[in-house]
Amino acid sequence: MADVLEIAAAWLAEGRQVAVATVIETWGSAPQPVGSQLVVDGNGNFEGAVSGGCVEGDVITAAQDTIASGGHKVLSYGVADETAWKVGLACGGKIRILVEAVR
Amino acid sequence: MKRDLLAKVIAARAARLPVAVITDLATGEERMVARSDAAADPLSAILDKAFRFDKSGVENTDSGEVFVTVHNPPLRLVVTGAVLIAQALIPMARAAGYDIWVVDPRGAFATGARFPDIALHAEWPDEIIPQIGLDQRTAFIALTHDPKIDDPALEMALRSAVFYIGALGSKKTHAARLERLKAKGFTDSALSRIHGPIGLNIGAVGANEIAISIMAEMTKALRLG
Incomplete structure (x- = not known):
């Protein structure tokens, strides 16, 4: 698979709006190591991964928010509470993710 | 992230030049540092370790929390x-x-x-x-x-x-x-x-x-x- 940043550059060159999500911290069992990335476009198309599929849906929504705002967000996920099971990590780990629009 | 920074990182990797991107997690501001310039950087100790062990991560600095992404050349x-x-x-x-x-x-x-x-x-x-x-x-x-x-x-x-x-x-x-x-x-x-x-x-x-x-x-x- 092509590198996520290269995909981001290619999508930008096609005129698509793009945000990049990066795993910046992990604790315990986490499926994707620090530095793992996901690229999202304005329509929610994505490549790459920041977890085993557990939190991607939420990250994609956040990424689209940053595309709209032109800013950045730092997100945290874990299994600390009941609701975390809805959008969380069944593996028991915790992760922090930086989401930023590329502009 | 700015488009020109993305382009610079991709170009550095293609040229097999090790670089790091430092992101201020509070402001979202980013800058790129080449390994060859790391010794003169205010974060030199953090950068040296990050390049040597090929390890990206969050660091606490005097100016707040930053994420250091290491882009070592491809294996x-x-x-x-x-x-x-x-x-x-x-x-x-x-x-x-x-x-x-x-x-x-x-x-x-x-x-x-x-x-x-x-x-x-x-x-x-x-x-x-x-x-x-x-x-x-x-x-x-x-x-x-x-x-x-x-x-x-x-x-x-x-x-x-x-x-x-x-x-x-x-x-x-x-x-x-x-x-x-x-x-x-x-x-x-x-x-x-x-x-x-x-x-x-x-x-x-x-x-x-x-x-x-x-x-x-x-x-x-x-x-x-």
Whole structure:
């Protein structure tokens, strides 16, 4: 698979709006190591991964928010509470993710 | 992230120049630092560690929390010997992120049909390896069993900073190889960098399992030193 940043550059060159999500911290069992990335476009198309599929849906929504705002967000996920099971990590780990629009 | 920063990072990686991107997590501001400029940077201690251990991470600095992303050059695997084990190893190494170079002056072995989509060089190692350039993000593996091909390449690997050197051959073949290299002036401690017989001992049988044992040994050298 092509590198996520290269995909981001290619999508930008096609005129698509793009945000990049990066795993910046992990604790315990986490499926994707620090530095793992996901690229999202304005329509929610994505490549790459920041977890085993557990939190991607939420990250994609956040990424689209940053595309709209032109800013950045730092997100945290874990299994600390009941609701975390809805959008969380069944593996028991915790992760922090930086989401930023590329502009 | 700014578009021009993204373009700079991609260009640096294509040129095999190690760079780091420092992101201020509070403001989202980012800057790129080349490894060659890291010593003069206010975050020099953090950057030095990050480059050496190829480890990105969050750091607390005087000006707040930052995320340091290390972009070391892509991993490379240079193989002498366009042989069956190379055919088995290449898809695995590629999946693990390596760019692959296969060197074998024997034209019958080094054919595009046997190695599709690979940088394949039907030349002698001393002609092509200096052009590839062996560095600390490169692994070298000798698979031909032919000293005329493997030995000159091993000599170049030993004189470089490659993170892994492996050589195929039985204990007896390997002992003879070490004697030849000793006669060329290499010390025992220099020669101890060569993993031979190649691969972790997992009782591998056949080319595919040997390729797995080599891949595991390379990964161990990369991640654990």
